[in-house]
Amino acid sequence: xxxxxxxxxxxxxxxxxxxxxxxxxxxxxxxxxxxxxxxxxxxxxxxxxxxxxxxxxxxxxxxxxxxxxxxxxxxxxxxxxxxxxxxxxxxxxxxxxxxxxxxxxxxxxxxxxxxxxxxxxxxxxxxxxxxxxxxxxxxxxxxxxxxxxxxxxxxxxxxxxxxxxxxxxxxxxxxxxxxxxxxxxxxxxxxxxxxxxxxxxxxxxxxxxxxxxxxxxxxxxxxxxxxxxxxxxxxxxxxxxxxxxxxxxxxxxxxxxxxxxxxxxxxxxxxxxxxxxxxxxxxxxxxxxxxxxxxxxxxxxxxxxxxxxxxxxxxxxxxxxxxxxxxxxxxxxxxxxxxxxxxxxxxxxxxxxxxxxxxxxxxxxxxxxxxxxxxxxxxxxxxxxxxxxxxxxxxxxxxxxxxxxxxxxxxxxxxxxxxxxxxxxxxxxxxxxxxxxxxxxxxxxxxxxxxxxxxxxxxxxxxxxxxxxxxxxxxxxxxxxxxxxxxxxxxxxxxxxxxxxxxxxxxxxxxxxxxxxxxxxxxxxxxxxxxxxxxxxxxxxxxxxxxxxxxxxxx
Numbered sequence: 001x002x003x004x005x006x007x008x009x010x011x012x013x014x015x016x017x018x019x020x021x022x023x024x025x026x027x028x029x030x031x032x033x034x035x036x037x038x039x040x041x042x043x044x045x046x047x048x049x050x051x052x053x054x055x056x057x058x059x060x061x062x063x064x065x066x067x068x069x070x071x072x073x074x075x076x077x078x079x080x081x082x083x084x085x086x087x088x089x090x091x092x093x094x095x096x097x098x099x100x101x102x103x104x105x106x107x108x109x110x111x112x113x114x115x116x117x118x119x120x121x122x123x124x125x126x127x128x129x130x131x132x133x134x135x136x137x138x139x140x141x142x143x144x145x146x147x148x149x150x151x152x153x154x155x156x157x158x159x160x161x162x163x164x165x166x167x168x169x170x171x172x173x174x175x176x177x178x179x180x181x182x183x184x185x186x187x188x189x190x191x192x193x194x195x196x197x198x199x200x201x202x203x204x205x206x207x208x209x210x211x212x213x214x215x216x217x218x219x220x221x222x223x224x225x226x227x228x229x230x231x232x233x234x235x236x237x238x239x240x241x242x243x244x245x246x247x248x249x250x251x252x253x254x255x256x257x258x259x260x261x262x263x264x265x266x267x268x269x270x271x272x273x274x275x276x277x278x279x280x281x282x283x284x285x286x287x288x289x290x291x292x293x294x295x296x297x298x299x300x301x302x303x304x305x306x307x308x309x310x311x312x313x314x315x316x317x318x319x320x321x322x323x324x325x326x327x328x329x330x331x332x333x334x335x336x337x338x339x340x341x342x343x344x345x346x347x348x349x350x351x352x353x354x355x356x357x358x359x360x361x362x363x364x365x366x367x368x369x370x371x372x373x374x375x376x377x378x379x380x381x382x383x384x385x386x387x388x389x390x391x392x393x394x395x396x397x398x399x400x401x402x403x404x405x406x407x408x409x410x411x412x413x414x415x416x417x418x419x420x421x422x423x424x425x426x427x428x429x430x431x432x433x434x435x436x437x438x439x440x441x442x443x444x445x446x447x448x449x450x451x452x453x454x455x456x457x458x459x460x461x462x463x464x465x466x467x468x469x470x471x472x473x474x475x476x477x478x479x480x481x482x483x484x485x486x487x488x489x490x491x492x493x494x495x496x497x498x499x500x501x502x503x504x505x506x507x508x509x510x511x512x513x514x515x516x517x518x519x520x521x522x523x524x525x526x527x528x529x530x531x532x533x534x535x536x537x538x539x540x541x542x543x544x545x546x547x548x549x550x551x552x553x554x555x
Contacts, residue, residue, distance in 0.1 A: 047164055053218035054157045055180050056211055057120060061153035062181060064127075064146070064208065065089065066188020071201040078201070079136045087140045094251050095147025097441045098244040103152035104159065104434025105293045108427060109235070112160050113225050117216065119152025124212040131205035146205075158417055158433040163225055167422040167532035169363055177355070177414055182348040185322060236289040242282035243293060249275030250442060254449035258456070294431055303530060304423040304432065306523045308439045310372060311416045313520035315443030317379060317513050318409055320451040321347070321386070324509050325402065327455075331502040332391055333398070346399040347406035354410030362532070368415055369529040375411025376521035382408050383514035390503045391496075412520070416440075422532055447513070454512055455505040462501035 068088070075088070107115040126146025133139035195203050249271045261267045286292040299305050322344065329335040329343050362368045382405030389398055417436055424432040 049218060049222045050164065051161070051176065053215045053222065054160060055176060056215040056218075057116075057153050058157045058177065058180050059184060060120075060123065060208055060211055060215070061150045062184035063188050063191070064150065065092065066184055067192035067195070067204050067207070071192050071196045071204040074196050074201045075139070076136075079133070079139060088136075088143055090251070090255050091140045091144040092147035092150065093255075093441075093445065094248055095144045096151045097251055097438065097445070098247045099148050099151030100155050100438045100441065101243060101293050101431065101434045102240050104155045104430035104432075104437075105291070106235070106430075107156065107159055108430035109291060111225070112156065112163060112430065113219070113223055116152065116156035116160060117219060119149050119156055120212055120216055120219075121149070122146075123149025123153060124209060125149070127205045127208040127212070131202040155430065155434040155437050158421070158437065159430045160223070160225070162421045162429045162433060163426075167418055179352050181413070182352045185344065185348055234290070236285070236291055236293045239282055239285045239289055239293045242278050242285060246275050246278035246282055247438075247442070249278060251445050254445045257449060258453040263453075294435055295428060298424050298428055298432060298435070301423045303527055304420050306527055307416045307420040307423070308436060309523045310376070310412060310520045311420075311436050311440040312443035312446075313516055313523075314379075314409060314412045314416065315440035316447035316516055317383065317405075318413075318447075319444035320447035320509065320513055321383075321402075321405060323448055324451065324455060324506055325386075325398075328389065328502060328506045329395075329398070332389075332499045333393075333395055335395075343395065343399070344402065347402035347409075350403040350406030351410040351413065354407045355414055358411050358415060362415070362418070366532050367529065368419060368532070369524075369527050371411045371415045372419075372524035372527055373521070375408045375415070376517060376524045378404055378408030378411065379517045380408075380514050380521060382406075383510045383517055387507050387510035387514060389506060391499050408517075418532075419527070422530065447516075451509040451512060455509045458505040458508050459498075459501045462504050463497060466497035466501070 103115065103119060123146055126142055126144075126149055129142035130139055130146055133142055191207075192204055195201075195207060253268055253271045253275065256271075257263050257268050282294075283296070286294060286296050299308075325344060325347075326335075333343075335343055358371050362371070382401060382403075385401040385404060386398070389401070417433065420432050420436045421429060
């Protein structure tokens, strides 16, 4: 921005203008009082209650898969259908990913409160039906309904926060959101196991009802957003359909590739072709639609595009790490399934603490560019350190490595959403939130699939080589299980070979993660620090806004 641009030299003057929509007439000495009064008017006490309700809804979306994972063996034992087990998770993931952009656009068009409440209701209906399922086919279908609602929960939370709280103030609440994520990751498996053992697996779904009811009541009674006139524009159904087909194809490729089907199989190649054609058609339709599901103009903003890339990488790394670290801890370090979840605490607590600190600093200074850079550096370093683990690595050492990775993710988890929302106009808040969430979801899908393929191939190769050296043949390989109890029953030679194989598998997986994280670091270096909105800024009457001012105002 040039020095001739008429920008205020301090955040106070800007806050005075943005809070009231015009330059204040009060004398300079009353500036602080005017700002505080404006903020009090903008953020009444009820905002805290609304935030609590939003965090409950966010917990619903994140906790569900964590709880269901521990209940799956019991579910299969009662309903059967082991061959369709993966679809219980895949159906939910597919529906969530495909519906996320649509929920964001509907919120922009018709108002966020009603759309968000509808998402909660659909999620709860899917929860009830899932708990009542009588066979695996019904459970898969009802999980898809649940996933449709879940797609609107996360994007609804982020978009409503974007409406209620200016970006400059939003950093204060990052620790709260990071805390919910940590609570879901740590508490989910523990709660799921307890519920399944004492109440039965159906209550793994029914537990959503009281939480959802509390969120519905609080949001209905306390959340007050500016009324939005019903849009006369038609929903871009063609674009929605093409995007749904494209996302579904991508998720299926990453889910089935290397497991259900070989990567070079006709089915995988057909899905790749279908995905490419659908997404190409979607992009073309978005250039013609009156109200596109994902307006392409938001990607012209450099910061938004970079945050989408960084969010994808963060999802890739985070879900890969939370999947393979427990495997390493159980197979190599001898932890039980429950303890392996608790052993993730160094990573999750570091993520929560750093997110809180970064949010406070962002709120007090308005500066944020340093955080994506620091987060990316720590993520690369943490993943590289994790890749060095072997059978002799202690739990304390691995805990330190996890803390480094957690600190990196703490710098990135919420700042990506904050900067992305600050980079678009208010009318596009929903699609910005949904797009960022979608890229993170797709990143997690790719991360689990690609890191999983590398891990499995390396373990299989190492076990085959070990069996050949010791004359064990395929019998030793077939007896190797990821289950900790089964591992303890193996002969010592086979068990040690398997531990070395798992260590080798985690090595290549985390080394790949470190290489992918370098992409996030490269993107972070190009982030442009646009002032965070403190309200709804307007240009001064005596000067036309410059290009940078327009970005700062509309971002």
